[in-house]
Amino acid sequence: FVASVDRQSACFSHHPDAVNQYGVLVNDEEYTFVFHWFFMTCLWAHGTPIYSERQETLPIEYVDIRQFIREARPLFESEATVTVRVEGTNLATGEPRTVTGTVEGVQSVVGGEESDPQIAGQVTLIVDTGHERVRIGGWNAVVEDVEATRIVVTDVADVDSYPSLRAGTEPAE
Structure with a gap:
């Protein structure tokens, strides 16, 4: 689980089946940026969206x-x-x-x-x-x-x- 809030805060926790069972709450833009890039490179770029409310028409x-x-x-x-x-x-x-x-x-x-x-x-x-x-x-x-x-x-x-x-x-x- 990764959540980034207004580029200022982040929450992270391992997969429930992972050996390490802990979570991290961060209130720092630089560390939030690190979690953002973990998400973009390790999860988002390789995943398939299940659901999206993204608008496909302008704007x-x-x-x-x-x-x-x-x-x-x-x-x-x-x-x-x-x-x-x-x-x-x-x-x-x-x-x-x-x-x-x-x-x-x-x-x-x-x-x-x-x-x-x-x-x-x-x-x-x-x-x-x-x-x-x-x-x-x-x-x-x-x-x-x-x-x-x-x-x-x-x-x-x-x-x-x-x-x-x-x-x-x-x-x-």
């Missing part, structure tokens, strides 16, 4: 920049225009900041080399607001302009090419 919300990039990759590769609203923290001031614009690019770097954004490395989303290019990072962003806590896909140009994003319809099989 679609993400709390993880990597999952957004994985799922939106076909849109980026087809050069579709993806409009997003990013809620997060301005890293220069520490103040909340919301950025709205089109995704201009995605950068994923490990050790100075371009890489796949699946698990490791720095991932940056570049959003063009019409006035500026804003660099968006995920949890624990350091070098970007904004640390995203929520990414909302608000529009996709040429939505007919992506029936699962057409409002009011069922996702394509």
